[in-house]
Amino acid sequence: MKTVAVRAEDIDFEAAAREHRSFLLQIAVASARNPIDAEDIVQEALIRGFRGLKRFRGDCPLRIWLSRIVVRVAINHHRSVARRLKRWVFFADLETVHQDGSSQAFEPPDPAGVFDREALMDIRKHVNRLPDEFRMPLVMLAVEGLTIPEIAGVLEIPEGTVKSRIFYARKRLKEALQTRKK
Amino acid sequence: MNVDCQWISKNLEALFCDGLTDEQHQLARAHIENCQTCRSEVQALIAVDPLIKNYFRQQLAIAQAPRRPRRSVVYGSAVAVTAAVLLILVWRTPSVKPGMPPAVAPQTQSVPAASVEAPPPVKTDEVTNIARAKPEPSQPPKPDRIEPAVVADVNAPDFLVTDPAGYSRTLEDYRGRVALIGVWSKDQPQSVASLERLYETFGSDTRLRLVGVSNERVQKPGNTSFPILYNQGSRLLGLKPGEFVLLDEAGSVKLRGSLVKDFESLSKLLRER
Ligand SMILES: [Zn+2]
Numbered sequence: 001m002k003t004v005a006v007r008a009e010d011i012d013f014e015a016a017a018r019e020h021r022s023f024l025l026q027i028a029v030a031s032a033r034n035p036i037d038a039e040d041i042v043q044e045a046l047i048r049g050f051r052g053l054k055r056f057r058g059d060c061p062l063r064i065w066l067s068r069i070v071v072r073v074a075i076n077h078h079r080s081v082a083r084r085l086k087r088w089v090f091f092a093d094l095e096t097v098h099q100d101g102s103s104q105a106f107e108p109p110d111p112a113g114v115f116d117r118e119a120l121m122d123i124r125k126h127v128n129r130l131p132d133e134f135r136m137p138l139v140m141l142a143v144e145g146l147t148i149p150e151i152a153g154v155l156e157i158p159e160g161t162v163k164s165r166i167f168y169a170r171k172r173l174k175e176a177l178q179t180r181k182k
Numbered sequence: 183m184n185v186d187c188q189w190i191s192k193n194l195e196a197l198f199c200d201g202l203t204d205e206q207h208q209l210a211r212a213h214i215e216n217c218q219t220c221r222s223e224v225q226a227l228i229a230v231d232p233l234i235k236n237y238f239r240q241q242l243a244i245a246q247a248p249r250r251p252r253r254s255v256v257y258g259s260a261v262a263v264t265a266a267v268l269l270i271l272v273w274r275t276p277s278v279k280p281g282m283p284p285a286v287a288p289q290t291q292s293v294p295a296a297s298v299e300a301p302p303p304v305k306t307d308e309v310t311n312i313a314r315a316k317p318e319p320s321q322p323p324k325p326d327r328i329e330p331a332v333v334a335d336v337n338a339p340d341f342l343v344t345d346p347a348g349y350s351r352t353l354e355d356y357r358g359r360v361a362l363i364g365v366w367s368k369d370q371p372q373s374v375a376s377l378e379r380l381y382e383t384f385g386s387d388t389r390l391r392l393v394g395v396s397n398e399r400v401q402k403p404g405n406t407s408f409p410i411l412y413n414q415g416s417r418l419l420g421l422k423p424g425e426f427v428l429l430d431e432a433g434s435v436k437l438r439g440s441l442v443k444d445f446e447s448l449s450k451l452l453r454e455r
Contacts, residue, residue, distance in 0.1 A: 170198075
């Protein structure tokens with residue numbers, strides 16, 4: 001791997017942002033639970049990156065350094081959404097009791113096999129059920145040109161941990177899909 | 183060392199994570215080649231990857247879809263809180279109609295679940311290279327390589343919502359059901375009242391299910407009980423606040439109109455079902 005000898009003060013941040021934007025968008029999509037948020041996450045990460053640029057030591061490629069910020073922003077974004085949602089009644093958990101005494105679950109689970117959903121719908125649901133630390137490395141595998149050592153760099157965890165989390169995530173998804181088929 | 187099914191099962195993670203010695207790796211490969219059970223286990227794990235790739239492409243396409251301007255800008259009112267309410271009326275149908283067109287984002291690249299069931303025969307080399315399947319670090323990234331066809335499919339989805347827990351739903355989720363989708367806004371109390379009445383009247387029907395969608399994460403008006411989902415930048419089937427659409431099991435439009443003005447004809451149609 002080529003060494004990066006870039007100092008923060010030498011960086012044309014605007015040009016770098018332009019160059020890495022679509023890569024960072026992929027990182028954001030892999031990190032966020034909702035792709036609709038990805039653009040905002042990249043935008044915020046670039047602003048933070050610009051402000052904190054003097055902390056960039058050049059010990060990793062700039063795009064990896066920026067990716068770390070994207071991941072952090074994505075996690076915080078999800079948490080703040082979750083916090084906001086906590087104030088809401090989770091009607092999904094509620095049972096509506098009607099005046100005649102009958103009750104109705106908000107969303108009864110689909111009777112197995114009745115609705116032929118696309119595999120993709122299942123995947124989205126199951127992927128979102130994975131905890132962040134397993135979901136992110138697995139989905140990052142799909143980011144164009146992102147290697148396992150780089151995933152380790154972005155998530156700031158050892159390579160071996162990345163591999164075993166990816167394995168665990170694959171296993172969970174496989175089991176979820178196989179259970180659904182039965 | 184005796185490499186049997188139990189050993190493979192115990193060391194599956196090590197196999198996938200380059201954690202075996204060369205000798206163990208050889209023995210594991212030999213066993214997997216000859217054991218149907220272990221082979222299909224490994225194949226099923228490998229089959230997850232194309233599903234993830236496809237999932238990622240779809241997510242990325244949604245992220246890249248052009249943003250629609252905020253409604254407050256379009257309508258010139260920052261306080262106009264617009265929400266859509268989706269009432270799902272469920273009439274049990276024996277089976278899903280096979281010819282139903284996908285409602286949102288046809289998955290041209292979709293990898294069927296069947297690939298988990300019956301993946302192509304695994305070559306032992308694939309097993310060896312599981313953890314090395316990524317390009318070499320020296321290879322330059324190609325971040326723009328997104329198939330245009332996939333992007334076009336999901337541009338401005340017709341209908342895309344999430345539940346409060348963040349799980350996405352599309353019309354696909356209501357396949358085989360009759361759905362009533364109504365749009366309300368806080369400055370249209372009559373629409374809100376109509377929806378609440380519909381929910382009170384038809385919500386107790388066990389064949390009937392009501393789900394709500396709002397454009398923004400707003401609190402629903404007081405004295406209402408219909409549930410809400412959140413719109414995710416979709417066109418909501420082109421509905422304006424105060425309008426509804428009734429879809430049949432195959433997703434085709436049965437009735438379209440105003441929640442207030444057409445309340446009676448809608449109620450009548452629902453009663454007659
Ligand atoms: Zn075996």
